[in-house]
Structure formats: C-alpha cells, structure tokens
Amino acid sequence: MLLENALAHYYPQVQEALRTLLGNSGSSEFTPGVDLPELTPAVREYLSASELRHTRMGQYRGKDLSLLDLTRNPGTMTTKTFASLVIVARAVRHIQSTGERVTIVTPSSANKAVAMRDAVLRAITAGLVTPDQLNVAVVVPAGSVHKIRASELLTDPHLRARNPIAVYRGEVAGTVKTIARNMIDKHGEALEKSAKTNLWYTLQLENYLAADVVRALAEAEFFPPATDGPRLHVHAVSSAYGLLGHAYGRERFGGPGLPSRYFLVQHLGAPDMVISLYHDGEFDTAHLPAYSYEAESGHYVQRESPHFPAVTFDPRETLDPTFYTRTPVTSPRMNSLIHNQGGGGVVVSLAECLERFGQVRSLLGAAGVPIAANPTALREWSLVMAVTGILNAIDRDLVPEDDIVVHGSGCYSVGDFDEVTLRDMHEVGTDDDSLRNVVLEATAL
Structure with missing residues (x-):
C-alpha cells in the first residue's frame, strides 16, 4: 500500500485534530492559530512530501512482521x-x-x-x-x-x-x-x-499528535488489523510522539480491531522511557542492570533483565544522538497506554544491532528499504534499532502478539545527502x- 499525499488525503481530520488539541490552549505566547490554509493546488504540492507506505517484511518465529515506512521524503x-x-x-x-x-x-x-x-x-x-x-x-x-x-x-x-x-x-x-x-x-x-x-x-506535543493521526487513519483505511487478535506497534523512541499520535488518532477517529498495543525501543544513552515503564514511573538509572566486563569476548554483559542489552561495548554508549531526551514528560501517558492496552519495551546496544545487521538488512530489503551493506555508513539508526529490538524481544519471549507493525521513523546513510x-x-x-x-x-x- 502506497499513500502518496497522506496529509492532503486526511486534511479534514488533521484540521479537526488541531482544533480539538489546541483550540483552547490559552497560551500567552505567540502561536499562529490552529487553522490550516485552504487546500489549493499549491498547498497540495507543498504537502506532497507526506508519503507513507505499508508493506510486509516477512515472518520471524511465527510472527508476521510488516513495515509502516514514514521515511519517504528524500x-x-x-x-x-x-x-x-x-x-x-x-x-x-x-x-x-x-x-x-x-x-x-x-x-x-x-x-x-x-x-x-x-x-x-x-x-x-x-x-x-x-x-x-x-x-x-x-x-x-x-x-x-x-x-x-x-x-x-x-x-x-x-x-x-x-x-x-x-x-x-x-x-x-x-x-x-x-x-x-x-x-x-x-x-x-x-x-x-x-x-x-x-x-x-x-x-x-500537540503539534506532533495532530500530524501523526494519519498513521492511525491510514491503518484503518488500508491495512486494518484482524478482528480476532491484537496488533503490536513498534517504534524506536525518544519521547514516543509518533506512537502517541497513532493512539490519539485511534481514540479520536476510531479504528477496527482490538485496542492497539505499543512497544518502545531505546538505547543505553537515553533509556528513560523503558526504565519508567518497568519501575513505576521512575527514571532512576539505578534501575539499569549491572554490567560486568567479559575479557574473552570484549563485551560488557548482563543477565538480570531481558528488557536491556545482553551485551554492549559500553554500558554508557550513545548509539544514535537522535534519541537524546531524558525524563520525557510523555512517559506517564505512554506507560498508561501500555499498562492498559498491552505492549512493552526494550533497550538495544550497538553490539546487538551489529550482530543482527545482516538479518535486519535482509528483512528491510524485502520491504523495499535498502540499507547500506557497511554499518559504518549509517547516519540514522532508528529503523535498524526498532527491528533489532523487536527481534530481540521475540527471542526473549516478550512478545505474545503475532501481528507486528514496525514504524519506520528514520533511515539514511552517507551519500544520501x-x-x-x-x-x-x-x-x-x-x-x-x-x-x-x-x-x-x-x-x-
């Protein structure tokens, strides 16, 4: 499924979301109001970069994996x-x-x-x-x-x-x-x-929720979940604006099937949402598992928690600086969604992403997303992180759902720009x- 201009296609719903979310903000500082311009040919052309695509990636251990590709604006x-x-x-x-x-x-x-x-x-x-x-x-x-x-x-x-x-x-x-x-x-x-x-x-936040309702609207119209089982939405996140936008779209405009379930993927440089999810809303990094250095492999390892990397080159590494938000204000809302509707989260390391790199590259290639053969060429790791995270979670028996959609939020390499x-x-x-x-x-x- 390819939707060439999602924002134009769902223009009335995006406008409605803006008015509902921001219509009574009462802010004393400047905002331009909540109204969008008339959808003229020029505005349609302006919005034409909002292309999205949904396609199958394949199966992994009996789980159906698909990709919602949101990275199509060159x-x-x-x-x-x-x-x-x-x-x-x-x-x-x-x-x-x-x-x-x-x-x-x-x-x-x-x-x-x-x-x-x-x-x-x-x-x-x-x-x-x-x-x-x-x-x-x-x-x-x-x-x-x-x-x-x-x-x-x-x-x-x-x-x-x-x-x-x-x-x-x-x-x-x-x-x-x-x-x-x-x-x-x-x-x-x-x-x-x-x-x-x-x-x-x-x-x-509301600026992003209003735009991201198109994810839920496109899902409902073009690739709805089955009515007899839950669908899991996977996203590499810093503050999880995208998943919250999808959830708001479902809440505001409805959608078929059971309530959506959400799965967060983070890295060790900013693991706060996963920590908060499993420790009653606390962000204290004291909840991170203790890593010990393994001289034979050169890795730091831990076996305490399946929600954190089993191996890493550095327990304090920053895998991708895109994900830099600490103690995000969105955590309580995301925690509530996951606790009430289902889902979970994991943290991944560079070592884990490299270990699975060929496998992830193959899955994404099947979905029409080319990944550079040399991982050092990557400049944006979020999509690789998301796929690595869900594969790890499946291997660790953290994912009961069989219908899994990975939200492709970013992927580019040296030479792409x-x-x-x-x-x-x-x-x-x-x-x-x-x-x-x-x-x-x-x-x-």
Whole structure:
C-alpha cells in the first residue's frame, strides 16, 4: 500500500485534530492559530512530501512482521516531515491572513531541525510565502552535526542568512531545549518588536499528535488489523510522539480491531522511557542492570533483565544522538497506554544491532528499504534499532502478539545527502545573548 499525499488525503481530520488539541490552549505566547490554509493546488504540492507506505517484511518465529515506512521524503528521510509540514502550514495560514511575519525557533537533536528547514523551503518554493515572511532558526547539539543536510536554505545567500543553524558544543545534548526556551522567555518580546516578526517556539506535543493521526487513519483505511487478535506497534523512541499520535488518532477517529498495543525501543544513552515503564514511573538509572566486563569476548554483559542489552561495548554508549531526551514528560501517558492496552519495551546496544545487521538488512530489503551493506555508513539508526529490538524481544519471549507493525521513523546513510559542517553554523552557549544575537541578525534582514 502506497499513500502518496497522506496529509492532503486526511486534511479534514488533521484540521479537526488541531482544533480539538489546541483550540483552547490559552497560551500567552505567540502561536499562529490552529487553522490550516485552504487546500489549493499549491498547498497540495507543498504537502506532497507526506508519503507513507505499508508493506510486509516477512515472518520471524511465527510472527508476521510488516513495515509502516514514514521515511519517504528524500529531503528528510524521517517521519518528522509530517509534523513539520503541519506546523509550517499553520504559519503560512497566519501570514496569508494577517500579513504578519513569523520566525520559527526549534531546538532539535537533528531530524526535527532538518524537517523544519525542509518544510519552510517547500512553503517558499511553492509560492505560499516569501523568504522575508517566514524563516526558521534551529539549535542542534554538536554531536548531531553529521545529520544536518544542506539545501537551498544553505546555498542561497539570502535564505542562508534568514535561516540560521545554531550549534551547542556542551556535553549534555538536551541543553539545546533549555537554550531555546530561555531565549524566547527572556528576549522574545523585545525581538518581536525590534524585528517586526512573531517568534514561535514549536516544541509542543500537540503539534506532533495532530500530524501523526494519519498513521492511525491510514491503518484503518488500508491495512486494518484482524478482528480476532491484537496488533503490536513498534517504534524506536525518544519521547514516543509518533506512537502517541497513532493512539490519539485511534481514540479520536476510531479504528477496527482490538485496542492497539505499543512497544518502545531505546538505547543505553537515553533509556528513560523503558526504565519508567518497568519501575513505576521512575527514571532512576539505578534501575539499569549491572554490567560486568567479559575479557574473552570484549563485551560488557548482563543477565538480570531481558528488557536491556545482553551485551554492549559500553554500558554508557550513545548509539544514535537522535534519541537524546531524558525524563520525557510523555512517559506517564505512554506507560498508561501500555499498562492498559498491552505492549512493552526494550533497550538495544550497538553490539546487538551489529550482530543482527545482516538479518535486519535482509528483512528491510524485502520491504523495499535498502540499507547500506557497511554499518559504518549509517547516519540514522532508528529503523535498524526498532527491528533489532523487536527481534530481540521475540527471542526473549516478550512478545505474545503475532501481528507486528514496525514504524519506520528514520533511515539514511552517507551519500544520501550533502552534509553541513560546523563552519556553516553559529556557535551558541548557555548565556543569555548568543542565540538571541543569531535570531536577531536573521530576523532583522
């Protein structure tokens, strides 16, 4: 099943979700409202990057595995496309209705920044707004620089100046959220007055829930679950926005079959949601199993918990910096869904992903998703993580469900895009002025 323009196909439902989720927000800071622009041919073309596909991967130990591929926009190759297109569409509607300018400010581990930049460029290219009416400033940690991709927002001098990429070199990647939030809180009002623009901080769960309802809507229309057994949805997660969006779509618009079950896959660098799921909502890393070094294999090993890697090169490794959120506020909601409806979670290691790499590559290849033969070429591990995680969980008898859908949220390698270097970025720190100065310079143009 291929759905070429999911957001246009489900435009009324996405609009309804926005109004229900955000219609009475009561926020004192700027938002562009909840309305989307009229679905003109230009808007349809803008939204055309929201392609999704569902296909079988095959069987593993009697379990039917399928893939919901959300990575089909070549400008991002991640599921962040969907929410970013909806966010920017709301900004477009505000600009067209009022004539006011909008500047989006987004902290990100990388993929959201890429998707927001792609959506802004698509809106400009489609003629929905001009480069002087809409721009975006993103803040990313230095560890994610290799994931940022070049586009006209970098190669065109005016677009480059209007749409800066800021980078933070500190040790804690999640600090980019604090930097962006503090800048808006301390300098937002003054910046808006001096630059004559509206600053919009878009890191809000509801912005993502509204877009991700298309997952549940497409499932209900094109690949519904059987009525006599539960379906398990698997996702590599940092905050699980995608699964929460699917669950909200089921809740709001209904769907056939039994209630959906959800399975979280994380890595050792940010395992908080899995820890919380199995330890009464606590995020304390003291709940991690104790690893011991095994000289013969060169691995660290543990046999206490089937929900954590059996082997790892380093108990503190960061497998992929995309997943950087600690103590996510979404955990209680996800815990409740899993405890009430079913599911679970595991944490995977690089060693486990490498051990299964050929097997995972074969399964994904059967589903039409090519994976580089050399794992060192991968720049985004989330899809490999998700498949590795569910295969481990099946082997460990953690998965009673026979119908399993893996949400393909991101997959790209060296050569899939032109990279951006640190020289193309503006370095910022935790002080009050560095990001302010970057945004002021971009918006004053």
